[in-house]
Amino acid sequence: MYKILVQLLILSLPILCCSLPLSTRSRWIIDEATGARVKLICINWAAHLEPMLAEGLNKQPAGRIARLVAEMGFNCVRLTWATYMFTRFANLTVAQSLTRLGLVDAMEGIAVNNPGFLNVTVVDAQRAVVEALVRQGVMVVLDNHVSQPMWCCGEHDGNGFFGDKYFDAKEWLQGLSIVAKLYKDTSMVVGISMRNELRGPLQNASVWHGYMESGAMRIQKANPRLLVIIPGLHYDLSFTYLKENPLQLNFKNKLVYEIHRYAFTAGQTKMWLNNIFAETCNSVRQGIQRQAGFLSEGQNAAPLFVSEFGVKQVGVVRAENLFLRCFLGYLAEMDLDWGVWALQGSYYVKHGVHGPDETYGMLDFNWSSVRNPEFLQRLHLIQQQIRDPNSTCPTYHIQYHPSTGRCTRVDNNSELHATDCRNFSRWNHNGSGTPIRLEGTELCLSATGDGIPATLSRDCSSRRSKWESASDFRVSGGKQRWERGVFMLGVGLYSLIVKSFN
Ligand SMILES: *[C@@H]1O[C@H](CO)[C@@H](O)[C@H](O)[C@H]1NC(C)=O
Ligand SMILES: *[C@@H]1O[C@H](CO)[C@@H](O)[C@H](O)[C@H]1NC(C)=O
Ligand SMILES: *[C@@H]1O[C@H](CO)[C@@H](O)[C@H](O)[C@H]1NC(C)=O
Ligand SMILES: *[C@@H]1O[C@H](CO)[C@@H](O)[C@H](O)[C@H]1NC(C)=O
Numbered sequence: 204m205y206k207i208l209v210q211l212l213i214l215s216l217p218i219l220c221c222s223l224p225l226s227t228r229s230r231w232i233i234d235e236a237t238g239a240r241v242k243l244i245c246i247n248w249a250a251h252l253e254p255m256l257a258e259g260l261n262k263q264p265a266g267r268i269a270r271l272v273a274e275m276g277f278n279c280v281r282l283t284w285a286t287y288m289f290t291r292f293a294n295l296t297v298a299q300s301l302t303r304l305g306l307v308d309a310m311e312g313i314a315v316n317n318p319g320f321l322n323v324t325v326v327d328a329q330r331a332v333v334e335a336l337v338r339q340g341v342m343v344v345l346d347n348h349v350s351q352p353m354w355c356c357g358e359h360d361g362n363g364f365f366g367d368k369y370f371d372a373k374e375w376l377q378g379l380s381i382v383a384k385l386y387k388d389t390s391m392v393v394g395i396s397m398r399n400e401l402r403g404p405l406q407n408a409s410v411w412h413g414y415m416e417s418g419a420m421r422i423q424k425a426n427p428r429l430l431v432i433i434p435g436l437h438y439d440l441s442f443t444y445l446k447e448n449p450l451q452l453n454f455k456n457k458l459v460y461e462i463h464r465y466a467f468t469a470g471q472t473k474m475w476l477n478n479i480f481a482e483t484c485n486s487v488r489q490g491i492q493r494q495a496g497f498l499s500e501g502q503n504a505a506p507l508f509v510s511e512f513g514v515k516q517v518g519v520v521r522a523e524n525l526f527l528r529c530f531l532g533y534l535a536e537m538d539l540d541w542g543v544w545a546l547q548g549s550y551y552v553k554h555g556v557h558g559p560d561e562t563y564g565m566l567d568f569n570w571s572s573v574r575n576p577e578f579l580q581r582l583h584l585i586q587q588q589i590r591d592p593n594s595t596c597p598t599y600h601i602q603y604h605p606s607t608g609r610c611t612r613v614d615n616n617s618e619l620h621a622t623d624c625r626n627f628s629r630w631n632h633n634g635s636g637t638p639i640r641l642e643g644t645e646l647c648l649s650a651t652g653d654g655i656p657a658t659l660s661r662d663c664s665s666r667r668s669k670w671e672s673a674s675d676f677r678v679s680g681g682k683q684r685w686e687r688g689v690f691m692l693g694v695g696l697y698s699l700i701v702k703s704f705n
């Protein structure tokens with residue numbers, strides 16, 4: 204059964220992506236052959252829980268899920284896996300795995316939507332999911348999420364750090380090797396995330412150093428094409444210990460560092476709620492720079508991959524809304540590689556409950572459509588490659604409003620609109636106190652008065668055409684100067700973020 208499945212899939216491999224493998228140059232992930240930038244625009248697809256099977260196969264055919272991934276604008280899936288799946292359960296079939304857990308309901312759904320999966324091993328099921336993604340031109344990053352298959356991540360769940368109950372270093376290295384080798388001939392598998400969210404009482408920077416170096420070397424040896432993605436301590440938060448003591452590896456141009464960010468990261472939920480937004484956002488951004496951003500600067504710069512961030516897609520969680528408003532601005536400005544948490548609209552089983560909903564899911568409970576199109580729209584700007592290190596075009600600016608995910612665009616009647624960021628106008632701006640001019644025209648953005656929409660004017664030298672930034676990171680707070688030039692566009696008050704992009 205499996206053979207047929209895989210052969211069918213391989214026959215029709217289109218080359219939709221870039222030429223591979225990927226490599227790195229300074230802070231950019233690039234196509235090794237041409238040197239052109241390839242931005243990872245990923246979505247996380249969980250496959251590391253007890254059944255050891257990519258979620259959702261009980262709801263929709265794998266090929267349809269993969270198509271939805273591509274249609275939503277993602278070029279990459281961060282597919283999670285458990286070490287034990289390869290080191291202990293590799294011969295278990297999907298049907299056996301589900302039966303073992305009493306997941307009759309999930310099995311019935313899979314029999315309807317993906318019957319070919321039931322009699323193949325959990326490892327072959329992973330390969331079939333990868334092939335489904337590859338057929339859609341979607342790249343895959345394989346993320347070692349846990350050792351013992353289960354929901355992640357708790358401080359004391361036995362999966363947090365080397366030496367924890369389930370986290371045997373040797374077995375982990377063996378797992379990395381097996382997985383890297385398994386995809387030797389699948390060029391669209393572009394990288395391995397070495398371990399999700401290292402954490403817990405045993406974490407220790409010098410132990411981290413030793414194992415990250417051995418893990419990276421194992422992957423490199425097994426499959427030298429792969430990007431090696433290095434996790435930080437404290438739940439993928441911090442790499443400060445690398446400032447004095449960088450990693451020592453005998454290969455280059457394959458290392459990427461990964462961090463995660465949520466509203467609750469580092470216990471900051473209350474901070475978002477209780478403090479002034481502009482100050483909190485500023486301090487969070489500075490924190491990220493201090494803890495990880497430094498890695499993508501300077502002589503030995505490497506790419507920084509925000510491999511998880513996300514919010515409950517119900518639109519009413521205030522701390523998360525504030526976090527997102529701040530963080531989307533950061534991701535756009537830095538133009539980092541990223542992965543949203545998560546694809547799955549539901550789980551086979553989580554914490555013993557069968558079939559629960561995932562409110563962070565980009566897909567709805569039935570895996571049939573986008574859960575919250577408004578949230579997806581907010582990702583449209585960062586789903587584009589904003590900066591191109593090879594570009595010879597002059598710098599321009601994008602006006603982006605992270606609260607709504609809209610960008611400004613001028614139509615052919617010279618009217619200013621806030622629209623979907625797939626189509627924005629380019630602006631020229633020389634810094635605080637100077638005009639903002641529509642690229643290729645003599646028209647400048649001009650304030651008409653508080654609370655009245657800004658217009659475009661030929662008078663670029665007037666006081667009304669001078670724009671000042673409101674704060675360090677140029678998000679206007681309540682009473683700051685950007686607000687003087689506020690313009691109103693249908694859905695409310697828009698302040699400007701003016702960012703410089705190459
Ligand atoms: C991009 O620039 C780099 C470094 O200058 C160069 O090596 C590479 O060939 C360029 N790639 C393209 C596609 O122009
Ligand atoms: C799977 O089965 C093969 C052949 O019987 C055996 O060599 C291998 O050790 C088994 N793998 C696992 C992880 O049990
Ligand atoms: C799976 O295998 C079982 C037992 O070998 C067989 O009865 C069943 O028909 C198979 N199911 C599928 C979908 O191939
Ligand atoms: C970290 O591990 C090293 C080597 O095992 C050990 O010498 C050191 O004391 C540990 N540090 C902490 C803070 O536990």
Ligand SMILES: *[C@@H]1O[C@H](CO)[C@@H](O)[C@H](O)[C@H]1NC(C)=O
Pocket residue numbers: 567568569
């Ligand atoms: C999911 O599908 C079921 C059965 O077809 C349907 O009753 C339910 O309304 C759907 N739920 C959503 C959120 O689409």
Ligand SMILES: *[C@@H]1O[C@H](CO)[C@@H](O)[C@H](O)[C@H]1NC(C)=O
Pocket residue numbers: 612613614615626
């Ligand atoms: C982008 O906007 C311009 C100006 O309004 C319009 O002419 C063009 O068709 C739009 N392009 C897309 C892809 O929507």
Ligand SMILES: *[C@@H]1O[C@H](CO)[C@@H](O)[C@H](O)[C@H]1NC(C)=O
Pocket residue numbers: 615616
């Ligand atoms: C300008 O707008 C008009 C009416 O909205 C439209 O018919 C025309 O095609 C547009 N021209 C260009 C060049 O986009």
Ligand SMILES: *[C@@H]1O[C@H](CO)[C@@H](O)[C@H](O)[C@H]1NC(C)=O
Pocket residue numbers: 631632633637638639640
């Ligand atoms: C920015 O400065 C350059 C060089 O002085 C000038 O040519 C350009 O017109 C200025 N742009 C704006 C929007 O003022």
